[in-house]
Each structure stands twice: as structure tokens, then as C-alpha cells.
Amino acid sequence: MFKKILNMFSQYKGLSKSAYVIFYARIITNMGAFIWPLLTLILSRKIGYSALTISYISVGIGVLFIPANIIGGKLADKYNRKKLIIIFDLISVTFFISCAFVKPGNLMTILFAAAGIFANIEGPAFEALIADVSKPQEREKVYSLSYLGHNLGFMVGAAIGGFLFENYLSLAFIIDGLTTLTSTILIIVFVKTINIQDIKEEEKNEYENDEDEKMTSFSILKQRKSVLIQLIVFIFAAFIYEQWSFSVPLYMETLFLEKGGKYFGFISSFNGLVVIIFTPLMTWLLKSLHELQKVIIGIFLYSFSFLIIRDSPAYPLFFVMMFAFTLGEVINMLGASPYLSRRIPASHRGRINSYRNIGAFIGAVGGRVLMGWLIDAYSYSVAFTVVTCVGAVIVIIIAYNYKLDKKIFPLLYKEDNE
Known part of the structure; x- marks a missing residue:
């Protein structure tokens, strides 16, 4: 051990x-x-x-x-x-x-x-x-x-x-x-x-090393369609992720009244604890998986975790939900963070990363607006069901994008092709 x-x-x-x-x-x-x-x-x-x-x-x-x-x-x-x-x-x-x-x-x-x-x-x-x-x-x-x-x-x-x-x-x-x-x-x-000169030939990645200053970032995204699809996926992933800090505390105040804020503080601390314990563990256990495979697992976990608390559960179930959510958060990060860096030329990393940040902002703000309307117009159960459905659709899109990504960046999947 x-x-x-x-x-x-x-x-x-x-x-x-x-x-x-x-x-x-x-x-x-x-x-x-x-x-x-x-x-x-x-x-x-x-x-x-x-x-x-x-x-x-x-x-x-x-x-x-x-x-x-x-x-x-x-x-x-x-x-x-x-x-x-x-x-x-x-x-x-x-x-x-x-x-x-x-x-x-x-x-x-x-x-x-x-x-x-x-x-x-x-x-x-x-x-x-x-x-x-x-x-x-x-x-x-x-x-x-x-x-x-x-x-x-x-x-x-x-x-x-x-x-x-x-x-x-x-x-x-x-x-x-x-x-x-x-x-x-x-x-x-x-x-x-x-x-780049200090990296051994077998360690180089031509997809991030080739530079063409004259090309715009949009031209690169047009050539590398799987990256463009993934940037769109990041918007909806942010929509789902935002709900743990928006919908969940509101839901807990509705269920537990004045204790809701304190209870949310406890599961927030639990979130941090799970991240610290499981980030090294998941990095080690999932090292053989490709980036988009990790993203699929991560988004599946944290979108479906909302079903655990869908129907006014007892307080301990929020810890079960937060464990599944945080595990998904960690696994998604392990795939999503390095994904862009390996597929975008170093000369365009800043611009593409800025697009990702903007997409995350749009997803987060849009998520607050849409979920606020769903909660007011219908119920938390309906709102959490919508979150899970969005997650299911995203997982299907990423599964398709995984196949496309293998065609566009075959050298990153070299071991699979041998």
C-alpha cells in the first residue's frame, strides 16, 4: 500500500x-x-x-x-x-x-x-x-x-x-x-x-511546434476542426460546472433554510479535500487514457452527479453528489487542460486560450441565467434534469470528436495505430 x-x-x-x-x-x-x-x-x-x-x-x-x-x-x-x-x-x-x-x-x-x-x-x-x-x-x-x-x-x-x-x-x-x-x-x-532545440527528436510534437505567424487563429481552428468543436464543448461544460456554486447553494438554502449556507460551506471544503487527495491518484491511474477519453469520463461524472440530489435528498447525499462531481472535475481537468496545448502551435497559444476563457465565461453566465429561469418557472428537479441532459449530449459530441481528433492528429495516437 x-x-x-x-x-x-x-x-x-x-x-x-x-x-x-x-x-x-x-x-x-x-x-x-x-x-x-x-x-x-x-x-x-x-x-x-x-x-x-x-x-x-x-x-x-x-x-x-x-x-x-x-x-x-x-x-x-x-x-x-x-x-x-x-x-x-x-x-x-x-x-x-x-x-x-x-x-x-x-x-x-x-x-x-x-x-x-x-x-x-x-x-x-x-x-x-x-x-x-x-x-x-x-x-x-x-x-x-x-x-x-x-x-x-x-x-x-x-x-x-x-x-x-x-x-x-x-x-x-x-x-x-x-x-x-x-x-x-x-x-x-x-x-x-x-x-524546441533542447527537446529530443522523439519527444517533439509537430502539431505545437510548427509556426506560421501569417496564419490567423481562426484559420488554424478551421484546419483543426476537432479543436474548434472542443472549444464549443468547453462552453457547455462551463454551464454545467457553474451550477455547483450557483444552483446547489440556492437549493440547499431552500431545503435546509438558515443552515443551508453552513452546510454548503462544509461540502465546499469537502470539494477541496477530494481535489487534493484524488488529483495525484487520478493522474496516476488514468495516465494511459487520451485527453478526450478523460474529458468524456469527467463530464459524465459531474453532469450526472446532479441526479443524486434531484429529489430533495437528505443532507449526507450532498457529500455523495460532491464526491462524484469533484472526481469528474479532476478527471476533466486532466484531459481538457493539456488538450489545447498539444494541438495548437506555440505561436497561437495565447489567442486560443483567450477564446477558451471567453467561452467559459459565456457558459457560466448563460448557465446562471437559464438555471435561474428554470428554477423559478419550474423546479430544481427540472433544472437538474436539464443539466444532466446537457451533459449527456456533450458526452455524445465528444465521443464523435474523439474519432475526428484521431484523424486530424494521428501522431498523437501513434501507439493506437501501431
Whole structure:
């Protein structure tokens, strides 16, 4: 048993030094990521906005993030990604820390919205950098390690943020900024991109190494149709995923009244615990599967998990649902994260990643609107059934796309063809 556990964690040995730096940077950043998880509470309890006003502000900020992602994607493909991360992180940190020195109000809202915009401009460069610092065949492990770092930090950060919220909000803004700055310094000093020339011939992947600066990202997507289909799938996957933080807490408040918020907090912590335990395990167990096979399993699990809580279940069943949901979340990440990096030229990674981020935003916001209408017009049972049906349709589409992907990228399935 001990040997199996040792093997599970030894899979992360031998990665590039930069991969470990990004892992630690993710932990540090998310340990101090207090503001965005607390945003709704800050807007309501500290500033005093109404629920309707908060919804308008949330949508407005989200809409501003769309052009920020597009700009970030174009910049990431045109300029040095590491330098972009440094520049926009510093600007974002400046706005965050500035919030500590103003009273809660409209100016504070504008300042942390500006911080979020610059963080989103930096986003595509950071996502592309993870691919830049790793070899094609180790991509799942690198993304797995980065995801693990994100959740380790977030678990600690969420607890600290809740403590600071009531009486030390200014300190929360400062710590948030400083932790981001610390992780940026780690990236400046230690992260090194891998040169294609330094990769052995048998380790290269021609689909991400061929570069044609004159081609537009849309031309590439037209040539690589399976990638375009998958970007559309990501929209509906985000629609489903969003429901655990939107529909589920509302449902729990309906079922358990004043205990609903506390109960949701418990299953949220359980979500983080399952991620931390099962990310290394699933990475190890599913290493022989291709990316889209993992995406099929992941989306199946987290879309069908909503049927477990469909008919007003007892509270313990929410933990069963959350276990299935989180397992699906982990497995989907292991397939979806490296999928694009292996099929898009390095010269276009930033732009394609920005499209994925925009699609995720559209799916998440659209999911809130549609589910809100279904819940009000019909019931939670109907709403959760719709979520599962959407998941079933997506699984069928991905199964078709898997066959198409094998035809377009045969070298990535070389072992299957031999």
C-alpha cells in the first residue's frame, strides 16, 4: 500500500524546475486570494449594494473581462509571455493594494474591477507559459501539479479570508496583493521556457511546434476542426460546472433554510479535500487514457452527479453528489487542460486560450441565467434534469470528436495505430 502511494507521488519527479516553481507560485497566490471569493459579501455587506445592483456589477465586470482576454491572448502571442505576466501582475497588484487605503464604496469597486481586468489580460500568457515550460509528453503531470497547487493554496486562503473579512478587510487586500507579487518574483527568477532545440527528436510534437505567424487563429481552428468543436464543448461544460456554486447553494438554502449556507460551506471544503487527495491518484491511474477519453469520463461524472440530489435528498447525499462531481472535475481537468496545448502551435497559444476563457465565461453566465429561469418557472428537479441532459449530449459530441481528433492528429495516437 505504501509503495503504491509512493509511486503515485513519484510521478511528479523529473519534471522541469519551472513546473515546480509554478506549483509553489500557485500555492502562494491562492493562499492570499481572498478578494474574489468574498466579492459578493464585500459588495453587499461592506458597500451596501442591493442584490440586483450586485448582479449588474458582476455581469458588467465579466463583460469587461471578455476584451481583456482577447487583448491578453494577442499580446501573449506577440510578445514575451514571461515579461507580460510580470508587467500585468504588477499593475493588478497595485490596484488591489490601493483598495486597502480607500473606504468601501464605488471607488473600491472600480479599483478591484481594474485589478481583475489586468489579471485577465495576463491570464492567457500564464496558461500558455505552463505549456512553454513543459515537454509535450509530461503535460498532464505539469497541469495536474499546477491544479494541485491552486487548490492547496485556495483551501488555506478561504479560511484566512473568512477570518479577515469582518474586521481586517484592508489587510486582506494587502495580503492578496503581496502574495501575488511574491509568486511573480518566483516566476521572474526561476521560470525558464524550454527551447524546441533542447527537446529530443522523439519527444517533439509537430502539431505545437510548427509556426506560421501569417496564419490567423481562426484559420488554424478551421484546419483543426476537432479543436474548434472542443472549444464549443468547453462552453457547455462551463454551464454545467457553474451550477455547483450557483444552483446547489440556492437549493440547499431552500431545503435546509438558515443552515443551508453552513452546510454548503462544509461540502465546499469537502470539494477541496477530494481535489487534493484524488488529483495525484487520478493522474496516476488514468495516465494511459487520451485527453478526450478523460474529458468524456469527467463530464459524465459531474453532469450526472446532479441526479443524486434531484429529489430533495437528505443532507449526507450532498457529500455523495460532491464526491462524484469533484472526481469528474479532476478527471476533466486532466484531459481538457493539456488538450489545447498539444494541438495548437506555440505561436497561437495565447489567442486560443483567450477564446477558451471567453467561452467559459459565456457558459457560466448563460448557465446562471437559464438555471435561474428554470428554477423559478419550474423546479430544481427540472433544472437538474436539464443539466444532466446537457451533459449527456456533450458526452455524445465528444465521443464523435474523439474519432475526428484521431484523424486530424494521428501522431498523437501513434501507439493506437501501431
